[in-house]
Amino acid sequence: MAKKILVITGTVSPAEKSFSLALTNRFVKEYQSLNPNDEIIHLDLNNEQMAHKTLSRENFGTYFNEQDALKYINQLKEVDKVIISSPMNNFNVSGLIKNYLDHVLLADQTFSYKYVKQGDAKGLLEHLTVQILTTQGAPFGWYPWGNHTEFLKGTWEFVGAKVNTPILFAGTKIAPVSTTNPDEAMNSIADKIIEAAKKF
Numbered sequence: 001m002a003k004k005i006l007v008i009t010g011t012v013s014p015a016e017k018s019f020s021l022a023l024t025n026r027f028v029k030e031y032q033s034l035n036p037n038d039e040i041i042h043l044d045l046n047n048e049q050m051a052h053k054t055l056s057r058e059n060f061g062t063y064f065n066e067q068d069a070l071k072y073i074n075q076l077k078e079v080d081k082v083i084i085s086s087p088m089n090n091f092n093v094s095g096l097i098k099n100y101l102d103h104v105l106l107a108d109q110t111f112s113y114k115y116v117k118q119g120d121a122k123g124l125l126e127h128l129t130v131q132i133l134t135t136q137g138a139p140f141g142w143y144p145w146g147n148h149t150e151f152l153k154g155t156w157e158f159v160g161a162k163v164n165t166p167i168l169f170a171g172t173k174i175a176p177v178s179t180t181n182p183d184e185a186m187n188s189i190a191d192k193i194i195e196a197a198k199k200f
């Protein structure tokens with residue numbers, strides 16, 4: 001049976017200069033060659049109003065509305081797999097990705113109430129398999145307090161998803177990678193991408 005794959009991207013880099021988009025496109029290409037009948041649905045958060053809305057005291061009462069939250073939660077319930085890609089922005093995921101997560105991490109929709117005994121909250125998206133694809137300017141480990149890859153892994157596991165081994169492409173701001181075309185740069189991790197696509 002053909003599966004539905006939701007591809008969520010949240011970089012603010014120009015598309016042709018983006019390492020996270022190059023990584024995502026390469027992963028999707030490898031996945032599609034293995035699963036030609038699956039349907040790919042692209043969700044670039046730059047184009048979604050909800051991803052531009054930050055939760056505040058003022059909008060708290062209307063934030064989780066049909067258009068901005070429930071529509072996207074339903075989308076997660078209707079697909080089989082999610083590919084989510086994010087660069088590191090100030091030691092975390094991009095603001096677009098954070099705003100997306102703030103909308104879809106909703107009690108009784110994507111997880112059972114979380115302030116029960118530790119470990120007792122139950123994820124409600126157990127049907128999902130997730131592939132995390134991340135980039136960061138610095139090599140891995142330079143900023144031990146910032147790990148957007150682990151943040152995403154833990155968050156998707158919290159909602160019950162099975163998370164494939166994430167791929168982090170680190171050091172995009174360091175030469176020679178910084179002066180390499182992003183598509184070409186992916187050749188250095190081609191094996192890793194193919195390996196992950198096979199397991200996804």
Ligand SMILES: Cc1cc2nc3c(=O)[nH]c(=O)nc-3n(C[C@H](O)[C@H](O)[C@H](O)COP(=O)(O)O)c2cc1C
Pocket residue numbers: 011012013017018019020021086087088089090091092135136137138139143146172173
């Ligand atoms: C606003 C902003 C904040 C960033 N913060 C960090 C950071 O905290 N740590 C880091 O290693 N790289 C940081 N970077 C570099 C990006 O993670 C890196 O250039 C990434 O490859 C950009 O996204 P892309 O993969 O779509 O090209 C930052 C970039 C921007 C634009």
